[in-house]
Amino acid sequence: xxxYLSVLNIRKLIPLFLALIIVSAVVSxxxxxxxxxxKTALSLVGDGGGVLIVxxxxxxxxxxxxxxxxxxxxxxxxxxxxxxxxxxxxxALAGESPVIVRGIDLELFSSFYDLQPVKGALLLNHSxxxxxxxxxxxxxxxxxxxxxxxxxxxxxxxxEVRIVGIFESKSTLDDELLVPIYAAQWLRGLxxxxxxxxxxxxxxxxxxxxxxxxxxxxxxxxFREKSTPILESKLMRLLTVPRARKYAxxxxxxxxxxxxxxxxERGVRINEVMIWGILAVIIFGxxxxxYLIHSLILASGSKELTIIRSLGASIRRLIISITFxxxxxxxxxxxxxxxxxxxxxxxxxxxxxxxxxSYSVMPSLTLSSxxxxxISIILISSIGTILELKTILSGGSET
Numbered sequence: 001x002x003x004y005l006s007v008l009n010i011r012k013l014i015p016l017f018l019a020l021i022i023v024s025a026v027v028s029x030x031x032x033x034x035x036x037x038x039k040t041a042l043s044l045v046g047d048g049g050g051v052l053i054v055x056x057x058x059x060x061x062x063x064x065x066x067x068x069x070x071x072x073x074x075x076x077x078x079x080x081x082x083x084x085x086x087x088x089x090x091x092a093l094a095g096e097s098p099v100i101v102r103g104i105d106l107e108l109f110s111s112f113y114d115l116q117p118v119k120g121a122l123l124l125n126h127s128x129x130x131x132x133x134x135x136x137x138x139x140x141x142x143x144x145x146x147x148x149x150x151x152x153x154x155x156x157x158x159x160e161v162r163i164v165g166i167f168e169s170k171s172t173l174d175d176e177l178l179v180p181i182y183a184a185q186w187l188r189g190l191x192x193x194x195x196x197x198x199x200x201x202x203x204x205x206x207x208x209x210x211x212x213x214x215x216x217x218x219x220x221x222x223f224r225e226k227s228t229p230i231l232e233s234k235l236m237r238l239l240t241v242p243r244a245r246k247y248a249x250x251x252x253x254x255x256x257x258x259x260x261x262x263x264x265e266r267g268v269r270i271n272e273v274m275i276w277g278i279l280a281v282i283i284f285g286x287x288x289x290x291y292l293i294h295s296l297i298l299a300s301g302s303k304e305l306t307i308i309r310s311l312g313a314s315i316r317r318l319i320i321s322i323t324f325x326x327x328x329x330x331x332x333x334x335x336x337x338x339x340x341x342x343x344x345x346x347x348x349x350x351x352x353x354x355x356x357x358s359y360s361v362m363p364s365l366t367l368s369s370x371x372x373x374x375i376s377i378i379l380i381s382s383i384g385t386i387l388e389l390k391t392i393l394s395g396g397s398e399t
Contacts (some may be wrong), residue, residue, distance in 0.1 A: 001335035002250065005323060008080050010207055011180040014255050014295070015295050015297065015331060016293060016294070016326075016329060016332070016333075017264075017297070017329060017332075018318070019289075019290075019293045020290070020293070020329065020330055020333030020334065020337065020377065020381070021029065021333045021336050021337045021340065022303075022337070023286050023289055023290060023337065023377070024334040024335075024336070024337020024338055024340075024341065024373070024374075024377055025284055025337040025338075025340040025341040025344065026341070027282055027283055027337070027341070027347050028338040028340070028341025028342060028344075028356060028370070028372055028373055029335060029341035029344050030279075030282050030341075031279050031282065031341070031373060032341055032342055032363040032364065033345055033354055033361065034275055034278055034279065035173055035275060035279075035363075035366070035369065036345070036349070036354070036361045036362055036363040036364045036396055037356055037361055038270065038272070038275050039355060039359045039360055039362065039364040040172065040214050040262055040356050040360075040362055040364075041119070041264055041316055041334070042257045042260045042264075043171065043256075043257065044063070044189070044259075044260055044359065045061075045062050045063070045256040045257075045260055046112070046171075046199065046256035046257075047171065047196075047256065047257065050179055050201060050204065051112060051199060051201050051255075051256060052199075052200045052201075052202060052209055052253050052254065052255060052256075053195060053197055053198070053199060053200070053253070053255070053259050053362070054067065054071055054075075054198040054199075054210065054212065054216065054251055054252070054253050054309065055067060055196070055197040055198075055251070055252055055257050055259070056250075056251065056252070057202035057250035057251060058250075059219075059252075060263055060266075061259065061260065061263045062196065062197040062248075062256075062259050063196060063197075064194075064196075065197050066190065066193060066194055066196065067194070067197065067198065067251065068193060068194060068195075069086060069192075069193045069195050071194070071198050071216060071251070072084055072086045072195075072198055073090050073204075074215065074216060075126055075198070075200060075212070075216075077209070078211045078212075078215060079206060079207075080202050080205075080206030080207035081200060081201070081202055081207065081213075082111075082113065082201045082202060082203055082205045083108070083111035083200070083201040083365055084193045084198060084199070084200055084201075085104065085105065085108045085109045085111065085112055085198070085199040085200075086105065086107060086108070086181060086197075086199075087099070087102060087103060087109075087181070087195060087196055087197055087198070087199060088102070088103035088185050088188055088190060088194075088195050088196045089102055089103075089104070089184070089188070089196045089337075090102075090152060090153075090154060090184050090187040090188040091152075091153040091154065091195070092151055092152050092153060092159070092187055092394045093135070093150070093151045094140060094148050094149065094150055094151075095151065097139070097358075098142060098153075098358045099136065099140075099150065099176075099177050099295040100175065100176045100177070100180070100359075101150065101176070101177045101178075101179055101183075101184055101359060102173070102176050102177070102178050102184065103178075103179055103181035103182070103184020103185060103187075104124070104178055104181055104184075105177075105180075105181055105182060105186075106122070106123070106124045106131075106178070106180075109178075109199075111201065112201065113169050113171065113173060113301075114169065114209045115131070115165070115167040115168075115169050115173075116167060116168045116169070117164075117165055118134050118137075118166045118167060118168050119143065119144050119146075119165065119166040120144030120163070120164050120165030120166055121144075121164055121165045122167060123164060123165070124164075124178065124179065124180045126180070127179075127182065127183045128155070128159075128160060128161050128162050128183075129161065129162060129164045129179070129180070129237055130148065130161035130162065130163055130164065130168050130177050130178065130179045131164065131167050131177070131178040131179075132161075132163050132165075132167075132177055133166075133167060133168070133173050133175050133176050133177070133178075133358050134166055134168040134174045134176075134178060135174040135175045135352075136174065136175050136177060136343055137163075137166045138352075139175075140171075142166065143163065143166075143253050143257075144163055144164060144165060144166065144212050145163065146162070146163045147161070147162050147163075148161050148162075148177075149161065149176075149227040150187060151189040152188070152189070153188035154187070154188050154189050155188070157186055157189060159179075159183060159186060159187055160280070161179060164212055165203050167300050172325055175234035175358060175360055176358045181195070181204065181321055182329070186220075194343065200212065200253075207374070209255075210253075212253045212287065213251060213252075213253045216251045216253075217250070217251065232392055233247060240371055276369075279291060279369060279373075283373060283376045283377070284371070284376070284380075284382075286377075287380045287384075290377065290381055290384060291379045291384035291387075292381075293387075294326065294381060294384040294385050294388055295384065295388045296352075296393060297321075298385065298388045298389060299392070315390075316346050318389070319385075319386055319389045319390070322385060323382050323385045323386055323388060323389070326384075326385045327378050327381060328380050329381075330377050330378045330381035330382070331374065331378055333377075334373065334374045334377040334378065335374060337355075338370060338374065342363065345363035346363055349361055349362060349363055359396075363369060
């Protein structure tokens with residue numbers, strides 16, 4: 001086997017390794033980025049975990065929805081509802097930079113997200129107070145005490161806020177600005193009895209999403225009410241009105257990721273199958289490059305291969321030996337390239353180069369996708385080697 005591989009000296013192997021590493025890095029970087037875009041879009045409303053989102057049936061996404069705050073009053077007394085968080089989502093401009101502004105009741109919101117203070121304090125007691133996510137603070141160079149003028153994209157409203165704290169949540173919230181719910185209502189152009197969506201945590205043994213939908217729709221069905229309703233915060237006592245107007249003809253109750261997945265499939269025409277398809281196109285699009293690399297390296301040793309063949313070496317053994325070696329080289333190179341692609345995607349994401357709207361894209365690649373990248377490169381390399389060796393050796397035998 002050593003004799004057979006003598007045609008591939010060290011100088012010839014260096015370009016092979018480098019080229020395969022570069023191809024693998026480009027493929028893995030693209031795979032990490034595309035998958036990251038999709039995963040980031042799915043997590044814009046939340047990650048699930050027994051949480052449901054209530055929003056308007058006529059809205060494309062929970063963020064663009066408008067529903068009555070009376071939904072909160074209805075659900076807070078329902079047995080099986082463990083936590084509620086009414087939220088208003090608005091888009092504003094801080095200078096020329098777009099900012100997602102989420103209006104919340106911090107006391108209720110804390111039941112769903114674990115916000116860790118990075119700088120300053122975590123409080124939203126006044127209309128001009130705001131909490132900046134860690135990535136947003138980095139992007140806009142914000143510090144506690146800074147003032148920010150927000151110009152609403154939805155209406156002609158302006159709002160000046162003071163950054164009282166910077167938080168980290170390990171989620172897409174780190175790209176958002178949190179304000180009191182009534183401040184976001186002002187930016188969104190909504191009255192105090194309207195919200196964008198309602199985040200609900202339920203006990204699955206007592207309630208299902210269909211139960212919530214039935215209850216909100218007012219259909220006749222017996223539901224148990226809590227003996228002690230969810231304790232209202234001071235803010236919600238201020239906002240809740242006895243006779244709220246109707247803003248939604250119907251409700252949708254979905255898992256957070258499902259709500260975004262539905263929007264991506266219906267509105268953007270993107271789903272998980274398409275992501276896999278793009279990944280496959282990228283991998284097999286690089287097949288020509290990988291094949292060309294092996295062809296050039298093997299062609300440079302065609303004379304040595306012909307001599308070894310003329311000395312009685314078996315074509316089959318020669319092909320198996322060299323193909324095994326190139327497959328091993330492809331395995332090592334693709335793993336290195338995969339790691340390099342992951343490192344580059346993380347670096348570009350951290351620098352804010354890879355973004356989705358105003359959200360930083362978190363590169364993501366499943367183990368199955370990574371294995372597919374490595375196996376595909378090995379297969380393409382092996383097939384290219386076999387085809388080129390057959391061409392060289394069959395030509396040599398004819399002469």
